[in-house]
Amino acid sequence: MFISRDPFNVIIGGVGGQGNVLASQILGEMLVSQGYVITIGETYGASQRGGAVMSHLRISTKDQFSPLIPEGQCDLLIALEPVEGLRILDHYGSPRVMTLVNTRPIHPMDVISGNAEYPEVSKVIAKIKELSRRVWTLNATEVALEMGDPIFSNIVMLGALCAIEVLPINQQGFELVIKDLLPSRTMDENMKAFNRGREVVQEFY
Amino acid sequence: MSSISQNAPGKTVLLMGNEAIARGALEAGVKVCAAYPGNPSSEIIGTLAKVADELGLHVEWSVNEKVALEVATAASFAGLRGLCAMKQNGLNVASDFLLNLNLSGCRGGLVLVVADDPAGVSSSNEEDSRIFAKLGDLPLLEPANFQEAKEMTKSAFEISEQLGLPVLIRSVTRVSHARGNVCLDELPQSRPKPRFENSLRFHALPAVLNHKLLHEKLDRAKQMFEESPFNFYRGPEKPELMVATSGSGWMYSLEAMINLNVQERVGVLKLGTTWPLPESYVLEHLKKADRILFIEEVDPFLENNVKEIYAQNCLFLGLKAFFGKASKHIPDVGELNPEIVTHAIQNLIQVPYEPRPADYALRAHEAAAELIPARALSFCPGCPHRATYWAVKIALALDGRDGFVLGDIGCYSLGMGPSGFGQMRTLHAMGSGTGLACGFGQLNRFGLEQPVIAVCGDSTFYHAAMPALANAYYNGADFLLLLLDNSATAMTGFQPHPGTGSTATGKEAPVIDLKAICEVFGAHVEVVDPFDVAATVETLLRLLQEEKGVKVLILKRECALVSAKHQKRLYQVEVEQEHCLGETCGCNRFCTRIFKCPGLMWDKAAGKARIDEAICTGCGVCTRICPASAIRKEKA
Known part of the structure; x- marks a missing residue:
């Protein structure tokens, strides 16, 4: 499999604390090992938990692109949280964008305090669909909670990413990278999370 | 495990800019590394700390940046190579020592990396630390990507030893806290023995004499930089517009050229040795174009210094138009990105640019305005x-x-x-x-x-x-x-x-x-x-x-x-639904409206508070604030 544009631009977005940086690093390592030139703008937003964060990945066969994707140039959006997905499409989306979204909301402080409303998730997904060429959904947080720890939701999302076959990645590549990157005692759980993500993701029509 | 310590020349790995800087120092044979943590610089020393024992280095978190610079300098005085890293605010702390160290000079290669934070992404200010190079008459290098971050660091040790001066490397968030491909070189195996040569003196005094000697060293740096591989020009021989850029501006400028498809019309002069500027090199390139646009973060440092060279030589260069922060073509606060640079170039050479269909942008804005709640920063759950x-x-x-x-x-x-x-x-x-x-x-x-x-x-x-x-x-x-x-x-x-x-x-x-x-x-x-x-x-x-x-x-x-x-969580926390009186309580949603820990949720359908089990860390603090004692904790 090859990338369909050069550069192919990926944004992983969500809320601080969701493992956005690690997910982008794992994905980046998987692609570098295949010979791609990768740039990752590690997080765009505050480093503290609770804020909106995103990572920008540029995948090219030839050039080192800048760590920031320009307006309207996202090819694939991996949204770890639904309204954060919509927030990113607002600036980076275009008719060509494809979106993979974790449907589990994380309420911002203003929603918790009652100063703002969190929209119906189904409405958010419908809007994301309106603004994307293709959309895939799964409740990655729920899958991770079933496994006993929400910390795995980013890995569940990477498994889903593998299943939708938009990027040239596979399970073996994932396994090799996390062997290097993560503690070996978490290997089995991470592989399980990855495979669960592959199983549960579905295209949204 | 870490690719940082691999002696694998020719291997390409994915490194964060800060890791690339650390690797460059290792390839230069650094022995002593010290810093006080501060984003976006923290991973430089953090990375080296992880391989310190394996590679036989001294790596320390010092109590502050001034002490860190003094620690690294001691290594230099003893003939070893020393590295010190800090964020922009840290240089203010270390500057008292630095602005005397420039006068005394140093011996072993001494490199000071300052990672600036344009837009203050994780800082209280967005000061541009490059001004310290000018203030202290010190050589300054600015890496424009990850590979260069490694190469420049390595080279900075050489320059430092040749001049007997500390060398500053100025990185920024989008270099330090970004990742990209880096090709590794060899790690040296030498084990130099430190020795303080008692024949040597490291005194700032006499100030005027040492100031004069410092200026002579800076002149030598200028000569060295005339031939530096970190300065280059890419573009047509006679461009309609020449972009002069340093640091992160290089990647944004390249991207803007691709966005606008103007590689045949616009040239880019990329400068890596930004203090002292290589005057002849700059003049040679100024001759190419009559219109020059400066792209740099944050202050007009390159812009003003190039203009200074121009002013000195304007009689034979003829009239030039300069664009940048002074002309308001580029914002003089905050960080840059490919869009800002694209629009600036587009403005100056009048080419069409539509990043995406206008009707799509409109629909996206409408959806966002209708549905997206703001997401303010907050302390972590359990903080x-x-x-x-x-x-x-x-x-x-x-x-x-x-x-x-x-x-x-x-x-x-x-x-x-x-x-x-x-x-x-x-x-x-x-x-x-x-x-x-x-x-x-x-x-x-x-x-x-x-x-x-x-x-x-x-x-x-x-x-x-x-x-x-x-x-x-x-x-x-x-x-x-x-x-x-x-x-x-x-x-x-x-x-x-x-x-x-x-x-x-x-x-x-x-x-x-x-x-x-x-x-x-x-x-x-x-x-x-x-x-x-x-x-x-x-x-x-x-x-x-x-x-x-x-x-x-x-x-x-x-x-x-x-x-x-x-350690595992302290408590399992739960809002007992039968005890939470919800809207009828009279507390007016005290837990969520006032205390508003992200681990709490207001369940609109039930009209009661709930714990978000994906977020709550089980600190149990909220159990003490509920007037109905509906929030209960159990030892987890």
Whole structure:
């Protein structure tokens, strides 16, 4: 499999604390090992938990692109949280964008305090669909909670990413990278999370 | 495990800019590395600390940036190569030493990396540290991507040794905190032995003579930079417009050229050695174009210095038009991105650019405006600082004299926002909360009746607040200092410090006890656990009302993120739905509306509070604030 544009631009977005940086690093390592030139703008937003964060990945066969994707140039959006997905499409989306979204909301402080409303998730997904060429959904947080720890939701999302076959990645590549990157005692759980993500993701029509 | 320590020449790996800098130092044979953590610089020394034992280095987290630079300099004086890294604010702290070190010169290669933070992504300011190179007559390099970050660092050691001067490398967030492909070179195997040559002298004095010698060294640097591989031009021989850029501006400029498809019309002069500028090289390229656009972050440093060279040579260069920050084609605050650069070039050469269909952009904006709630920053769930500020808010209200909180630098700076109940009223430099309190603590003689509270984190205390506390006791100031001891430099990635009992390389270290230090400095000291809200409020109130002089309350509770790494959660927390009275309670949603920990949710359908099990870390603090006692905790 090859990338369909050069550069192919990926944004992983969500809320601080969701493992956005690690997910982008794992994905980046998987692609570098295949010979791609990768740039990752590690997080765009505050480093503290609770804020909106995103990572920008540029995948090219030839050039080192800048760590920031320009307006309207996202090819694939991996949204770890639904309204954060919509927030990113607002600036980076275009008719060509494809979106993979974790449907589990994380309420911002203003929603918790009652100063703002969190929209119906189904409405958010419908809007994301309106603004994307293709959309895939799964409740990655729920899958991770079933496994006993929400910390795995980013890995569940990477498994889903593998299943939708938009990027040239596979399970073996994932396994090799996390062997290097993560503690070996978490290997089995991470592989399980990855495979669960592959199983549960579905295209949204 | 780490690709940083692999001796694998020719291998391409994915490295963060800061890791590339660390790798460059290793390839140059660095032996001593020191820093105080500060984003976006922290991973430089953090990375080296991980491989220190394996590669035989000394790597330390020093108490502050000035000491860190002194530690690295000692290695240089003894003939070894030394590296020091800091964020832009850190250079202010280290500058007192640096602006004398330039006069004394140094011996072994000495490199000072300063990672600037345009837009203050994780900083209190966005100062441009390059001005220190000009101020101190020091050579300055600016890496434009990850590979260059490695190559420049390596080269900086050579330049430093050739000139006998420390060399500055200025990185920025989008180089330091971004990742990209880096091809590795060999790691040297030499083991040089340090020796202080007693025939040598490292004195700043005599100042004027050494200043003259420094200028001679800088002239030599200028000559060296004429041939530097870090400066190059890409584009047509006679461009309609020439972009002159440094650092992150290079990647943005390249991208803008591709966006606009103007590679045949616009050239890019990329400069990596930005102080002193290689004058002949710059003049040679200025001849190419009559219109020059400067792309750089944050201040017009390159812009002004190139203009200076132009002014000196304008008679033979003829008329030129310069665009950039002075002409308002480029914003003079905040960070740049490919869009800003694209629009600036588009403006100057009039080419069409539509990043996406206008109707799509409109639909996306409408959807966003309709559906997306704002997402404010907040303390982590289970953060002890939320509990601390909660107690402060209650205690100040009970005290009733309109007391106020002087802030400082750390995670707890978020105390200025809703997550800290807006309690923090000032925010400046490391240790400034305590310093300001020294002044406020004298104003009662003029009639100031409000109680004065300063906050300070544990790492910040060792860094900069100790002198202020000594000053407070000596001069008889009256205030309450809250030491928010979460046992880590949490903001920058949980680095250890003198109070934690371990070193940068994970070795056991003596603990310098906060309480003991404060007592030696004459303060009345008490310690509470901020998770015990009632005891904290009671102690705060008592210290505010009963005691005069310098009082210190240590709020001791480990950072929730650190705790999560080594211990399981304290409690399973639940909102008992039959006890939560919801909208009928009369508390007006106290837990979510006022306390608003992200681990809490308001279940609109049920009209009651709930715990978000994906977020809650089980600290149990919210169980003490529910008037109906509906939030229950059980030992997990």
